[in-house]
Structures are given as structure tokens and as C-alpha cells.
Amino acid sequence: MRLPVLLAALVAVATCTETFVGHQVLRVVPKSDEELQKVQELQALEHLQLDFWLAPRGLGSPVDIRVPFPSLQPVKAHLEASGVSYSIMIEDVQALVDEEQTEMLRSSRRLPLDTNTFNYEAYHTLDEIYNFMDMLVAENPNLVSKLEIGRSTENRPLYVLKFSTGGTNRPAIWIDTGIHSREWVTQASGVWFARKIVQDHANNEGVASILETMDIFLEIVTNPDGFAFTHTKNRMWRKTRSKHSGSICVGVDPNRNWDAGFGEAGASGNPCSETYHGPYANSEPEVKSIVDFVKSHGNIKAFVSIHSYSQLLLYPYGYTNTPAPDQQELHELSAKAVAALSSLYGTKYTYGSIITTIYRASGGTIDWTYNQGIKYSFTFELRDTGRYGFLLPANQILPTAEETWLGLKVIMEHARANMY
Amino acid sequence: ELPPSHFAAARAAAVAMGYLRYRRGGPGRGLELRALRRARRQDIDDAGHKYYLELELEDVLDKGRTVNCTAEVLYHLGSKSTAPDVQATVQGELRSTEEADKEFYNRIRSLEKELVAENIPDSHGNVPLELEPLHLLAWAASGYVIWQNSTENTKFHLAQVKHVKQAKRSDEDLQFDYVLLLHEMVSQEVVPWEVTVLWHPRRGARVPRDRRQPGHA
Numbered sequence: 001m002r003l004p005v006l007l008a009a010l011v012a013v014a015t016c017t018e019t020f021v022g023h024q025v026l027r028v029v030p031k032s033d034e035e036l037q038k039v040q041e042l043q044a045l046e047h048l049q050l051d052f053w054l055a056p057r058g059l060g061s062p063v064d065i066r067v068p069f070p071s072l073q074p075v076k077a078h079l080e081a082s083g084v085s086y087s088i089m090i091e092d093v094q095a096l097v098d099e100e101q102t103e104m105l106r107s108s109r110r111l112p113l114d115t116n117t118f119n120y121e122a123y124h125t126l127d128e129i130y131n132f133m134d135m136l137v138a139e140n141p142n143l144v145s146k147l148e149i150g151r152s153t154e155n156r157p158l159y160v161l162k163f164s165t166g167g168t169n170r171p172a173i174w175i176d177t178g179i180h181s182r183e184w185v186t187q188a189s190g191v192w193f194a195r196k197i198v199q200d201h202a203n204n205e206g207v208a209s210i211l212e213t214m215d216i217f218l219e220i221v222t223n224p225d226g227f228a229f230t231h232t233k234n235r236m237w238r239k240t241r242s243k244h245s246g247s248i249c250v251g252v253d254p255n256r257n258w259d260a261g262f263g264e265a266g267a268s269g270n271p272c273s274e275t276y277h278g279p280y281a282n283s284e285p286e287v288k289s290i291v292d293f294v295k296s297h298g299n300i301k302a303f304v305s306i307h308s309y310s311q312l313l314l315y316p317y318g319y320t321n322t323p324a325p326d327q328q329e330l331h332e333l334s335a336k337a338v339a340a341l342s343s344l345y346g347t348k349y350t351y352g353s354i355i356t357t358i359y360r361a362s363g364g365t366i367d368w369t370y371n372q373g374i375k376y377s378f379t380f381e382l383r384d385t386g387r388y389g390f391l392l393p394a395n396q397i398l399p400t401a402e403e404t405w406l407g408l409k410v411i412m413e414h415a416r417a418n419m420y
Numbered sequence: 421e422l423p424p425s426h427f428a429a430a431r432a433a434a435v436a437m438g439y440l441r442y443r444r445g446g447p448g449r450g451l452e453l454r455a456l457r458r459a460r461r462q463d464i465d466d467a468g469h470k471y472y473l474e475l476e477l478e479d480v481l482d483k484g485r486t487v488n489c490t491a492e493v494l495y496h497l498g499s500k501s502t503a504p505d506v507q508a509t510v511q512g513e514l515r516s517t518e519e520a521d522k523e524f525y526n527r528i529r530s531l532e533k534e535l536v537a538e539n540i541p542d543s544h545g546n547v548p549l550e551l552e553p554l555h556l557l558a559w560a561a562s563g564y565v566i567w568q569n570s571t572e573n574t575k576f577h578l579a580q581v582k583h584v585k586q587a588k589r590s591d592e593d594l595q596f597d598y599v600l601l602l603h604e605m606v607s608q609e610v611v612p613w614e615v616t617v618l619w620h621p622r623r624g625a626r627v628p629r630d631r632r633q634p635g636h637a
Contacts, residue, residue, distance in 0.1 A: 274608035386577035393545030
């Protein structure tokens with residue numbers, strides 16, 4: 001039987017001075033007043049140095065006693081003489097402490113040494129992902145740089161990785177993941193994309209040719225406050241963590257906060273709602289920072305915002321039924337991207353405009369970017385279709401990232417081949 | 421005729437799937453929608469909107485075998501309190517659950533202490549092997565709640581089993597009291613729902629009691 005908290009405390013002690021070799025933990029369940037009294041007598045015998053993990057409380061309540069090796073004989077004799085039955089819960093406390101210590105060291109979240117030892121098949125914390133970014137930049141200083149485009153409500157840095165082989169303000173592709181914090185497979189895929197770009201460049205394959213003439217910008221944790229909250233307090237948190245005056249509720253839906261049909265049908269004016277659009281467009285620093293970046297860059301040709309779940313590839317619009325002027329091209333491009341995605345593991349995707357495929361949604365990211373003139377504006381909704389939903393098993397991170405990448409490449413290559 | 425990619429078709433399909441999971445699902449079978457082949461909508465005067473669907477189903481425990489299904493979903497006119505009518509016909513055979521059901525039933529019946537578990541799956545999507553049947557049973561139970569509470573403006577999925585506690589019974593049924601988190605796609609809300617499920621290998625799953633948990637954070 002394992003009692004991690006108590007053992008952890010013992011480990012702390014054990015690493016200093018005390019040892020628990022030969023100590024046993026005995027359990028007595030007093031079934032009569034006489035038995036209870038016999039156990040309570042033991043409490044008074046200080047020289048035995050007994051350590052009551054569970055003190056006597058009453059009849060039927062277990063009493064757990066850590067007994068040092070020298071006291072084992074007298075304690076057992078005392079109990080047996082009175083006919084009090086006991087069981088040995090832990091035969092050797094030190095052995096268990098040693099085992100726990102080994103396991104703690106093995107499983108302790110030591111930072112990986114480099115991007116090769118980073119575990120891409122697991123979900124990570126914000127610190128781990130930020131550390132990964134730094135490692136990636138350090139290992140590839142001529143290709144990757146880290147830009148801070150702003151700060152979140154809780155003052156966390158908002159980082160974008162820039163992948164560039166040179167030039168000045170080259171036409172660029174933007175990819176963001178994690179704008180909705182509970183969609184964990186997206187941030188995990190973003191991490192994988194970052195490494196994939198570096199690998200392709202090193203092996204002169206895949207997107208290496210795209211990088212000859214275009215830059216790639218990747219924001220992996222687009223909503224770091226929300227992401228931290230999903231780790232610490234509420235795994236199902238979606239929004240930002242902003243507090244706007246007059247409400248007890250926290251957070252704005254960052255995918256309803258953009259200046260495209262802002263506040264119209266398809267978003268909520270209720271701060272307690274998951275689709276609350278916020279007090280005004282770009283009220284959220286997480287959104288404003290991207291808006292400022294896109295406007296000042298001025299040369300972004302493709303913008304992809306990644307969400308989960310539902311297995312969809314979507315293009316504008318969400319806030320209006322009016323078809324996007326480039327609807328036909330976007331629809332055909334979606335078909336190609338989805339075909340490429342499905343070719344890897346047979347994962348089925350549906351595609352179409354936001355408003356016809358999922359719902360009316362106003363103030364959305366890609367509606368704004370499209371209206372800014374970024375023709376190839378897409379949203380992905382990654383795996384799955386609802387069996388696990390937001391809680392996608394970690395063993396699906398890799399296949400999800402790999403298949404999605406194939407779809408992304410189709411979009412990127414089309415953008416490069418169709419410069420406007 | 422509706423393109424299968426249209427949200428209205430997808431929502432109706434989700435209702436049909438809820439119904440199917442409740443009727444045919446259980447600790448040994450989890451039905452998933454592999455594809456929506458075809459969808460038609462009919463507006464019936466003074467009655468409501470009726471969807472005719474052709475679905476491709478798959479048992480998550482028997483992947484690789486797809487089974488076709490036709491379903492009809494009638495959303496009643498202007499009603500908030502009446503569940504949609506669903507009819508569904510599964511063409512072909514689903515993998516037998518007799519062995520798995522018997523094993524699960526005997527295992528739970530032989531437990532000394534009532535089973536308690538929470539957060540299935542956990543944050544990382546893990547479901548311990550021995551809890552998978554409880555996860556699938558929750559999926560079947562959520563099917564009932566989803567079917568009963570859907571409208572043309574909602575699309576529900578089971579997000580997580582927040583808590584499950586077995587309640588021992590003197591009769592032959594197994595009883596589990598769940599707190600389920602349901603994710604509603606259109607509002608994006610995650611709603612806690614208390615659901616009591618009775619289950620027996622021959623009688624299948626029944627939901628005698630369910631309620632949206634009051635005081636949602």
C-alpha cells in the first residue's frame with residue numbers, strides 16, 4: 001500500500017539523517033473497548049518511539065503505527081498478549097522509501113537537453129513549451145528567431161517564432177495554435193510544426209523550397225493565460241483571462257474579438273458566456289498584438305488559425321451569409337488540402353465556409369484577416385469528432401500533427417505558386 | 421437535399437448518434453459516426469423539421485468494420501421541452517458484446533467496495549484500461565441526455581466523465597451515478613449533468629434520472 005504524501009515526507013527526512021531500515025507499519029482495527037485501550041496504552045510508551053500515522057479514533061477505525069525496528073518485538077508481544085490482532089501493512093518502510101525516491105527522480109520533469117530529447121508525444125506545460133522555443137532558436141540561429149509581439153492580460157510574453165532564410169519583409173505565412181486554451185492538441189501540434197520546419201530546412205526537403213522565397217511565422221501558445229489556467233485550475237477553459245469592469249465573470253472569447261462583424265449575431269454580449277466578444281474589438285491583448293503585427297508586416301499571404309475539435313477545414317465567412325469573393329478558389333484549395341491530410345491515416349475531414357459548416361460566428365480571426373486582403377485565410381479544427389474531444393489522448397498528437405502538416409503544406413505551396 | 425457538410429445535417433446526425441448510443445451502446449460497445457453520406461430536410465407544416473439521414477457507423481472496439489444506418493430525426497415545431505423523435509435502422513450486424521458484458525457485469529458485482537472514479541479521460545486523454553467500459557457506458561448514457569435535450573441550434577458531445585459512483589442495488593441491475601460534462605458546440609459551453617444509469621447485460625442501459633447540475637460556474 002502506498003501513501004505518497006507521508007512517504008515523500010519521509011524521503012525528505014531520509015535524505016538528511018534518519019533511516020527507516022527494518023521499520024514496519026502495523027494496522028490494528030480495535031473491535032472492543034478493551035482492544036482500543038490496549039492500543040491507546042501504546043501511545044503513552046514514549047520510549048518505543050512509535051509514530052501513529054492513523055491515531056486511535058474509535059471502534060472499527062483503523063490505527064496505523066510505524067514501529068521502529070527495536071520496538072517491533074515488545075509492541076507485537078503487547079498486542080498478542082491481549083489477543084489484539086494486527087496486520088503488517090508495510091514490511092520494510094525503508095525499502096518503500098527507496099522505491100519512491102527512485103521513482104520521483106525518474107519521473108521528475110527535468111528539462112530536456114535539446115529539441116531531440118524533447119518528447120513530442122506528450123502534452124507540455126507553458127514553461128516547457130517556452131523552453132522548447134528557446135532551445136530551437138539556440139540550435140538554429142540562422143533560421144529561427146523569437147519575437148515578442150506583446151503581453152497577455154496577466155503579463156505573460158506572447159511569442160512568435162520566425163523562420164526565415166533571409167531577405168527583407170518577404171511574403172509570409174502565419175500559423176497560430178492554442179488561441180482557445182483547452183484545445184491542447186493544437187499547441188502540441190504547433191511544437192511539432194516548429195521542429196518539422198527546421199528538419200525540412202536541414203534536409204532540403206518539404207518546406208525548404210518555400211523558405212527560399214517566403215517566411216513562416218508560428219505562434220504556438222496564442223493564449224498563454226488560458227493555457228496556464230487549463231493546467232492549474234480548469235482543463236476546460238477556453239477564453240482569455242481578462243477582467244472587464246462590471247462583471248464577476250472572467251475572460252473573452254479571442255475568436256469573437258476581431259474587427260469583422262464585431263458584436264453582431266454569432267457572439268455573445270454576456271461576459272459569462274464562452275463566446276463573449278468582449279467590450280470592443282481588439283480589447284484582448286492576445287488579439288491586438290496579432291492585429292498590430294499583421295498590419296505592420298503588411299506582406300502576409302496566408303493565415304491559418306488552428307483549433308480543435310471536429311475535423312474541419314474552414315474558410316471565411318462566419319459573420320455573414322454573403323460568400324467570400326474567392327469562395328470558389330478557397331473551396332477547391334480546401335478539397336486538395338483535405339485530400340492530402342486524409343492520405344496519411346484516412347482521417348476524414350469536412351470543409352466549407354464557417355457559416356455553412358459549423359455556425360454563424362462574428363468577430364472571428366480569419367474573417368478579419370481575409371478582409372485585410374489575406375486571401376488564403378483558413379481555420380483548421382483538428383481531431384477528433386467527439387469521442388475524446390478536447391481530451392485527445394497524447395498518443396494521437398503525432399499522427400494529428402503529421403497529417404495536418406500535409407494539409408498545411410498544400411495551402412503554403414498554393415500561396416507561393418499564386419502570389420498576389 | 422443538404423450537403424453532408426452543412427451544419428444542420430451534422431446536428432441532426434449528432435442527435436441520431438445520441439439515440440443510437442443509448443439504444444445500442446454500453447460498456448462493451450461505443451458507436452461512432454464514421455461518415456454522413458446523405459442528408460435531406462423536409463419542412464412539415466404544423467409539425468416541425470424532419471431530417472432523413474444516411475450514416476456510416478463504427479464500433480470503436482471493432483474498428484475496420486463499418487455498418488450503414490438510416491435515421492430520421494424530427495425536431496418538433498417551436499418546442500423547447502419536447503425531445504426530437506428519432507427512428508434509426510442499423511443495416512447489418514454489430515460485433516457481439518455478450519462476452520464483454522458478462523465479464524464487466526461479474527467484475528462489478530464482485531467488487532467489495534462501491535466503485536468510485538473521476539476525470540475520465542484525464543487531462544491528457546488517458547483512460548485506464550479497467551475504466552474503459554465505464555467510459556463507454558457514460559457515452560451511452562450521455563446519448564440519452566443528448567437525444568432528449570437537442571434542438572436544431574445545439575450539438576452536444578460528451579466532454580468528460582467528471583465523477584462516477586456505483587450504487588449497489590438489491591436487484592440485478594448495476595447502477596452508476598455519473599456527473600458528466602457535456603460540451604455544446606454552438607454556445608461552446610461545457611455543462612455538468614447528473615445522470616443515473618441502470619445497466620444489465622440483457623436489458624441494456626436505462627436512464628431513470630437526469631438533471632442539468634444547478635449552479636454552473
